[in-house]
Amino acid sequence: MTDRPFVKICVIGLGYVGLPTAAVFASRGVHVLGVDTNADAVDLINRGKIHIIEPGLDTMVHEAVMKGLLTAEAKPEAADAHIIAVPTPFIADFKNGHRPDVSCVQAAAESLAPVLTKGSLVIVESTCPVGTTVQVSKWLAEHRSDLTFPHDTGSEADVNIAHSPERVLPGKVLKELISNDRVVGGISPACSERAANLYKIAVEGECLMTTANTAELVKLSENAYRDVNIAFANELSLIAEELDVNVWDAIELANHHPRVNILQPGPGVGGHCIAVDPWFIAHSAPDVSPLIRAARGVNDGKPGYVSDKILDAAKSSNAKTIAILGLAYKADIDDLRESPAIDIAAAVAKDFDGQTLIVEPNTGTLPDSLSGLTQVDLDTALDAAEVVALLVDHKPFRDLATNRLDGKIVIDTRGIWRDL
DSSP states (O other): OOOOOOOEEEEEOOSTTHHHHHHHHHHTTOEEEEEOSOHHHHHHHHTTOOSSOOTTHHHHHHHHHHTTSEEEESSOOOOSEEEEOOOOOEEOOTTTOOEEOOHHHHHHHHHHGGGOOTTOEEEEOSOOOTTHHHHHHHHHHHHOTTSOOHHHHGGGOSSEEEEOOOOOOTTSHHHHHHHSOEEEEESSHHHHHHHHHHHTTTOOSOEEEEEHHHHHHHHHHHHHHHHHHHHHHHHHHHHHHHTTOOHHHHHHHHTTSTTOOOOOOOSOOOSSSTTTHHHHHHHHSGGGOHHHHHHHHHHHHHHHHHHHHHHHHHHHTTOSEEEEEOOSSSTTOOOOTTOHHHHHHHHHHHHOSSEEEEEOTTOSSOOGGGTTSEEOOHHHHHHHOSEEEEOSOOHHHHTOOGGGGTTSEEEESSSTTTTO
């Protein structure tokens, strides 16, 4: 098959990964069409603006749009390469285990099927259960009997399909998209090579070629590894509290051992990766993943423990106001996906008779689950609250003069005020 050049790329999904990916390729001089069902996001991008917070992204998008290298639309168009970067959440099923939801990936594949041509490349960047990329090939084949696909004809297929999971840290996405090594897993060796050639346009790290199934498991393994280690830290925090030990001091001292690196505990685990991806492994291999399931149980149980602790503190002090500091799933971003802080805030507000004030400096609106609560600035919250619960270590909270907390009951789930 002719290895045609990458003149135009279509990126489906313009969220926290898709939009930076589109912007980086556009910054390399490639024409990029971004596709999203969010009409407001499409309109903003076409005006050179962005709908998410990520350092440097606003400038990169603005420059790409002004140069005519980046546009956004609601539907895919013909392109040399199509990158699928849509959400893959799970369906909560507490009886049988959480199940992965790849309906957005299927919808994206079916939307681009009509515009595929011989020589097209399709890359799934969405984090998926093992076997999803091969399934994408089958879905496409159902809609395009005039083309051949690699699940059936291997390297001789008309269309190449691969999986290449993102491995970026919010707040550093643009840097890491470029500098991190990239795992590229094709359904066939030809698919891997063609996908690697695309990423070499923008990626300075090494492109590590493997199979599609292996690439899918690599991403899931990376996040399950983190989840298991965070679960150890979270469980250790419960043990330390029971034994009246400062967990932050214990971890800091333990980490002086040359072969020990305990992570930091928190109020739970959030985000669209670490809180979700382990369930994909557990669902695919339920009989041989007890450790992964146990870690999910520890981390999913931590928000309930924290909310109970906040409510107990308010009750014991006859508090009239509780201040919840932070809703994002990690510091200095606006991403609320799967954030344990939202569950904690909702539980506290439900069972507290007084006023619950929310402080989240990175977003001006509250999620639907917190509708009816009041969002205020930090000073207003501290002036009013007798109980202060730090759930996210945003910079304004880290920089706070701790004398502002005098006389208050402080529940610090991040250890930034450990000396209080």
